[in-house]
Amino acid sequence: MLKDITIGQYFPGNSFLHRLDPRFKIVMTLMYIVMLFMGNEIYSLIFGMVYCATAFFLSKLPIKLFGKNIKPLLPILLMTAILDIIFIREGTVYFQLGIFKLTEDGVFTAVRMIVRIIFLIIGSSLLTYTTSPIQLTDAIERLLSPLKKLHFPVHSFAMMMTIALRFIPTLMDETDKIIAAQKARGAGFDSPKLKDKAKALVPVLIPLFVSSFRRAEELATAMECRCYRGDVGRTKMKIMKAGMNDIISFIFTLIMLCAAITVVVLF
Amino acid sequence: MVILRTEELTYQYSIGTPFEKTAVDHVNLEIEEGTFVGVIGSTGSGKSTLMQHFNGLLKPTSGHIYIKDKDIWSDKNNLRDLRFQVGLVFQYPEYQLFEETVYRDIAFGPLNMGLTENEVRERVYEAAAFVKLTEEQLEKSPFSLSGGQKRRAAIAGVMAMCPSVLILDEPTAGLDPMGREEILAEIKNYHKKTGCTVMLVSHSMEDVSRYADKLLVMNKGKMFCYDDTKEVFKRAEELQKMGLAVPEVTRICIELKNRGIPLDDSIYTVDEAVKQILEFYKSKNGGEVLC
Ligand SMILES: Nc1ncnc2c1ncn2[C@@H]1O[C@H](COP(=O)(O)OP(=O)(O)O)[C@@H](O)[C@H]1O
């Protein structure tokens, strides 16, 4: 059940996108998000969409994967779209029924929002699907390293993220096990009543917290036993080096972003 | 009466992905009421997966499970009642304790059954007595108990539901020899007093063989055999090849037999071995035992 969640998962591979320097991938993802959220006209979305399609093509991942991510969000997307349509009353009126008005602005806002959110999810999934968690945190540590001058604990921050990501599957497994064990004692997960469902969470959450603390303590002890003391004097096994592909991709992203800005400013 | 029966029971994990794995493979099994069944098999042989079918936590990919001659998946609404009939204690059950006091944790199952307060109290005290938890310990927080006591509290939580079939998945994993002995003796005692069917899962034959009437041996998802303990031990050498550690004394006896001492081929207790070896020497020395 919980295993079906694929957001934030990594799918090993050797595509163009997999091989890019993770630092560049993060920066380019941020640029892509800016592209996507710039301008208020429908056509300003086109740059983001084209860019996303290119990246998807280069990732060699099956499109099914993304559908699975978006499906659980559909109800929320539809809700917001409907609210937009109902409450935005400016613009040309297409259709009116009592106080309900279907306007041009309302429809545009709704469409724009849905497209933006879907593409935001696909784009950021592309980053995590093609970059292992270790690479990702390593890249974040490097990108943030200028902040060390301001005494921001960049290394600890990255280490915390690595550990958190590492333990997501473990905790999911554990949750499944605890749910099964409490079900075996007749816990009411299957009851249709919301109150029963909420109550049934207690026997799952408490053991989960207890074991998380236990794991945290064990991990801390194990790290200390191996003389871990933060990043002082620590070297890296894998040194990141930007290659030709990274630079080309970056320039392409930059051109797309500039084009998008130009279009939005000029028209 | 047959209390539990399976028909071509098969279960596959992660169907349709590269990780697809047949964990239980066409198992046909019939267990008589009141039997103490030992379930053995090396790690990954599908013991836990099989056990989770008996109280409806896993739905078979194909095949059927009958409890008291009723297909458990014929009516989904009865699944919850089924879980009270077939009590399952998971591996490392101490990690599922959550209540403020041991008493309330043991009472969780009986309360879910909708019993009255008096009945619940009776059940809790009865179960606590089986696993030798004192009244004083019942009022403590479960998190303040020792490892062995936590394990016993968790087992009591399932015993308190008075299931007709009690399944314990590796209840002695990670305990010291003393704690292991104690828990096994308590389970045996529970079986004797209540007369219910008990299934004890273990990868250690040593643990299981002394208590079980019958042994179910799993190998790579398939049922290798289900027979009287004594009969199963006749195939000790096959078991060893499957990666199961047969008891020390069985190994010694097999070795002795290979060297020409005519011993029975299914010895698994030290007492039995001593008896037969003494008999052999008696007959050899004309009835006299030196030493
Ligand atoms: N949740 C799961 N998802 C996928 N495969 C699993 C899962 N649980 C167990 N398996 C696989 O099924 C097989 C049987 O496992 P299990 O029933 O736990 O064996 P045992 O209890 O005898 O050690 C193993 O090969 C294991 O890798």
Ligand SMILES: [Mg+2]
């Ligand atoms: Mg197991």
